[in-house]
Amino acid sequence: VPRQLRVGLIGAGIGRSLTPAMHMREGEHCGLSYRYDLIDLDARGLSVSDLPALIDEAEALGFAGLNITHPCKQAAVALVDELSPDAQTLGSINTITFHGKSRIGHNTDWWGFAESFRRGLAGVALGHVVQLGAGGAGVAVAHATAEMGARSIEIFDLDPKRAQALVEQLQPAHDACRFSIGHALVAALDAADGLVHATPTGMDAHPGLPLDGRLLTERLWVAEIVYFPIETELVKRAKQAGCRVLDGGGMAVFQAVKAFELFTGMRPDANRMMQHFNSL
Ligand code: NAD
CATH class of the missing domain: 3.40.50.720 (NAD(P)-binding Rossmann-like Domain)
Structure with a gap:
């Protein structure tokens, strides 16, 4: 049975994001059962003020982590227990990893x-x-x-x-x-x-x-x-x-490469992810 992993992206107007496809394809290559959900504030009629509840929900559902995008990257900083040093410098995060009851914020952009x-x-x-x-x-x-x-x-x-x-x-x-x-x-x-x-x-x-x-x-x-x-x-x-x-494509791919690594603890094949992105 493949190791199961569930993650997601929270943001507004993210329907066309290529990030889920990149993660799921690479997860498959790595032998994982990898589910990547889009949690679109616009589609759900929500706003940044709903971010705490959305993160709580993902954590309760056993997500390995979340990607966070516009307009939530700054607000999310206050909702984690610990920040990577770079995230601290930048004051914004695009990735959260869940570790039991503790959450770490990262910036892979x-x-x-x-x-x-x-x-x-x-x-x-x-x-x-x-x-x-x-x-x-x-x-x-x-x-x-x-x-x-x-x-x-x-x-x-x-x-x-x-x-x-x-x-x-x-x-x-x-x-x-x-x-x-x-x-x-x-x-x-x-x-x-x-x-x-x-x-x-x-x-x-x-x-x-x-x-x-x-x-x-x-x-x-x-x-x-x-x-x-x-x-x-x-x-x-x-x-x-x-x-x-x-x-700008490389930045989009490599933020996903690093986030994949943080979510899975595995080293993805960056060139394969780049090729897949270019084919989308
Ligand atoms: P933002 O709205 O927070 O900031 C944009 C800034 O640009 C604003 O401060 C605005 O005043 C300024 N600006 C607008 N037009 C200008 C001009 N002609 N000259 C000088 N300044 C100008 O947006 P953001 O979140 O920083 O994102 C910016 C863009 O970066 C997005 O549109 C997105 O396409 C891109 N982006 C790409 C990646 C990637 O992975 N490749 C990641 C994040 C964002």
């Missing part, structure tokens, strides 16, 4: 971005990095870029308060990297090795480019995190300009 970057943009310069977007995902990827060895990261956000909050949150955790709030994008890109994009621009619901496409020159590498669609306007334009480009 930042690691997902870092692992995708190490594979897709191996060897690029990380002296000065410009990042657009300082929301929840922006905090995770800026942490990842600093962990990978960036010397300086300049953050731009339409809402300057969010850029400032990111800098104040991450600077104390990174002695070797200088975080700053960006004001002049043209000059910043002129001095940059690469560009990280972490705003929703380019998603099906927010089409377009997050910056003037003429600013993309082959000198720059470009790392995108939007992955609906995989080939965003930014990815397209950056390729045309001759940049080395990373799309």
